[in-house]
Amino acid sequence: MTETAAVPGKTWRRLQGYARPYRAFLLLAALALALEAAASAAVLEVLKYIVDDIFVAKQFSWWLPLGMVALLFGRGLFGLVSDYAIARSGRNVARDLRMQLMGKYLRMPGQRFDNETVPSMLTRLGADSDQVAQAAVDALKVTVSSVLQVVALLAVMFWNSWKVSLVLLVLAPLMAWMMGKVGRRYRRLNHEIQQSAASMLQTADQALHAQQEVKSYGAQQSEMKRYGKQTARNVGLQMKVEVTRGTLSMLVQSIGALGLAVMLVVAGREAALGQLSAGGFMAVMTAMISLVPALKQLTNVQSMLNRGTTSAERIFSVLDADDEPDHGQRALARARGLLEFRHVSARYDGQARPALEDVSFVARPGTVTAIVGRSGSGKSTLVKLLPRFYAPSSGEILLDGEPIEAYRLADLRRQIAMVSQQVMLFDGSVAENVAYGELQDSSPEAIARAIAAANAAEFVERLPEGSASPVGERGGKLSGGQRQRLAIARAMLKDAPILVLDEATAALDNESERLVQDALNHLMPDRTTLVIAHRLSTIEHADQVLVLDEGRLVEQGSHAELIARDGLYAHLHRLQFRESA
DSSP states (O other), X not given: OOHHHHHHHHHHHHHHHHHGXXXXXXXXXXXXXXXXXXXXXXXXXXXXXXXXXXXXXXXXXXXXXXXXXXXXXXXXXXXXXXXXXXXXXXXXXXXXXXXXXXXXXXXXXXXXXXXXXXHHHHHIIIIIHHHHHIIIIIHHHHHHHHHHHHHHHHHHHHHHOHHHHHHHHHHHHHHHHHHHHHHHHHHHHHHHHHXXXXXXXXXXXXXXXXXXXXXXXXXXXXXXXXXXXXXXXXHHHHHHHHHHHHHHHHHHHHHHHHHHHHHHHHHHHHHHTTSSXXXXXXXXXXXXXXXXXXXXXXXXXXXXXXXXXXXXXXXXXXXXXXXXXXXXXXXXXXXOOOEEEEEEEEOOTXXXXXXXXXXXXXXXTTOEEEEEEXXXXXXXXXXXXXXXXXXXXXXXXXXXXXXXXXXXXXXXXXXXXXXXXXXXXXXXXXXXXXXXXXXXXXXXXXXXXXXXXXXXXXXXXXSTTGGGSBOOGXXXXXXXXXXXXXXXXXXXXXXXXXXXXXXXXTTOOHHHHHHHXXXXXXXXXXXXXXXXXXXXXXXXXXXXXXXXXXXXXXXXXXXXXXXXXTXXXXXXXXXXXXXXX
């Protein structure tokens, strides 16, 4: 067997493992489907007696209409039971996949989020998970139901006339060959469709989130043109799938029609010889006609399975990827906060130039270290190395004399509170956003103290429900300064020994900056503070200033020392002073 042929089989076996916890529901569904097929076959047998007894022999029996009603009711009931059991299993499989996939994404290293867009992740969590559920469970229903229906119908046919039924045995291998050949085309097309859907979602996500920039620069037409190309390609791929499915269905029905014609000839000869009664002929013909929809459903299963298998391969490629490394064994309750960078370099995947190169410095507890430099000089990369969002390519970072890799990852991150320019709030209340994650068990009094210390009480108290008021999606109901102060309140509640401020006041107006800066002054004492500064006037009292340029540490010292040295820092300071003037 070739490698490409082996992959879908391996994927399918793995998918079956996700359905295994719900085998009780699946067994119930299989039993209900078998009873439904048996009831369908019994309906045909009753139909034979209705024709022979009522219409040919002119003898009426009450059990015939009563039996028909009972069988049809039973078939409907068994169909309901199978539908419920299959739906329950399928939705549970989709939920399990989503939970595993979401947990995996939250455990993956930062490079994954550089290489895969969030819309692509959402496609895997949404459409791909649903497709896999169809492959693992829903397709099983169609397969089992159709196969049992075919078996039941064939049993009726062979019971009444085995000669007529032999025609199907000649046609079955031909139909099986066609379905297998078309299946490979389905897999290729479905993979392209899912990639196209992810691209469409990414383009729409970018344009909608940046709608103000799109409008300001008159880019509506260009964004629509780009989105239109992607939707047109997606439609083209979808139509190829529909043509493939329709062609297969047409061929199966044509072969079925040819077989039906041959069966009619054989059945007519059997009836002429007296070997097939009118009722038997009616049962055989009804069974033959009913076979065509059942076979058509089986052709749709091929498409469903291939879509699900393609989606499963996309999901499993994520689930099989490595988590962010967490090999440290050293426990850490609370650090003193002594940080040391020793010849640290860092490089992003696919980048020729390192983001950081041979950076060394020490940040002591109770001091403020400011990090300045032009855009792209490596400031944000430096602070992202501390909580191990990224790993340095060389050198080492020490906390209290130990390499940060020696600590357990969760313990290390408990020592660091971060406040960035882009504050991320979640769709919940003010209090839920302040007491976020591991802080969720904080007392209302502690939350209130953190809000007050962050200068946020003045606007929180004016909200309709106070700290219980919702902040909206991504904090959309609050201003930039208000969101920033809630982020500071969150950091105050965490009370970590290391504080990282990533241009926390860069995008604020003067009044908001004053309030935020005052809140930061309450937060910074007795901590090791790293400040990425855009406005150099805000870090003049820092204990040391690190000046980065193209990833290298080019200057280091206090504000006064660097001004006196008249280097890059002094040049940047003069530029900002002239801009302010």
